[in-house]
Amino acid sequence: MTVAEESHFGRAAARLGMAQPPLSQRIQRLERELGVRLFERSSRRVTITEAGTLLLAEAREVLARSESFRAAARRIRDGETGLLRAALTPDVPGETVAALLAEFRARHAGLELELHELTTAQQLAAFAAHELDVGLLHHPCDVTGLELGPLLRRDLGVLLPPDSPQARLAEVPLAALTGYDLVLFPRDSAPAVYDDLLTACARGGWTPAAVRHGQGTSFVRGLVLSAGAVALGPRDIRLASAGEADADLVWRPLAGAPLAWRHSAAWPRGRGDTAVAAFADAATHALRTVAGARPEQTGRPLHLRPASEFWL
Missing domain, CATH: 3.40.190.10 (Periplasmic binding protein-like II)
Structure with a gap:
């Protein structure tokens, strides 16, 4: 695995804390045992072969399972x-x-x-x-x-300012949120979920005017109350500040439960x-x-x- 990542025996040996000749010998012995050539060698670089590429994923899984096996054995040994x-x-x-x-x-x-x-x-x-x-x-x-x-x-609803027209609805269609910004978690915390939510909003007829990023409850609550924004969350979301009633924000389900x-x-x-x-x-x-x-x-x-x- 290390030789494949470094494409160089010297650098791989340094990472592994060993000399280069024993590493080369181990790779050669492994190739003999497996009956396939794992690397093509030249004076300048080492290139993994097609067989090596196919076996690399298996090697990673074998190593991970070996470590998991040892951890499980330790827990069994220790009751x-x-x-x-x-x-x-x-x-x-x-x-x-x-x-x-x-x-x-x-x-x-x-x-x-x-x-x-x-x-x-x-x-x-x-x-x-x-x-x-x-x-x-x-x-x-x-x-x-x-x-x-x-x-x-967990179905998502929308958190709204209490004086908004949508707060008077029993269920809010996504298209009724047109004109609002969306307060959403930073994309790098769950990129595919982030994209999935925005795609579902667009399919439902709402493309937010802007996407504002926030995770802290006080920050999100402040944006919803004062910045023309709404937030998404399940029914059990808690965004009221300590000592304040939940009534300063209104949670409404989304019509058709399109988001979750x-x-x-x-x-x-x-x-x-x-x-x-x-x-x-x-x-x-x-x-x-x-x-x-x-x-x-x-x-x-x-x-x-x-x-x-x-x-x-």
Whole structure:
């Protein structure tokens, strides 16, 4: 893997902390064992062959599964008194987090849970770096190399200023939001979800006048109250400041429920031991019973599309 990334035996050896001749000998021995040529060598560079390219993805998966196997063995050896590194996206409500933790601890009281608040993009990066055991993702995203729990849907509504005409409607058509800016999370936290939402808005007849980016509850609330903007969120969203009533913002469902957060638990393929399964089950149960999520039935893709349909 390192030789393929560096395309140079010297640089690869330096990264691996070893001398170059033993590295070359190991590659040659591997080629003999596999019966295929992995690299073409010249005096200036090393080029991976077609066979090497096809086997590289398998090599990465073998390495990841080896590390997962060792981690699972350590937890078994210790009677599951190890460490589980888990993550939730920032939009998961506090009540849901509390329910998830209570159920997980009831099933695995001896396991230390290291819980992080990470965006989907941050979780994917942590999975790739082998720094995360299980997480709760937004879809669509790149699920290559991951196993997934049940796909759940939380319908999104719109947060409006209380004096807006749309606040008087029982359900708000997307087209009725024409003229409003949209307050949305920064794109780099979940690029495919961001593009998917804007595409769905455009299909529903609303192209926001501008997209403003914000995640902090006070900041988003301020934009909605004073800047001619609206925000999207599920029914259980909380944007009132401490000590203030929720009535300073109005939440209304969208007509036809065209927008939703789509979640599932995720973990590296082959890493689904009992602790990971317990966290995934607890997350799924908490989302359904506390956050009002329901199974997704539309068959929408979980993988990234080749290109975004929506362009700013």
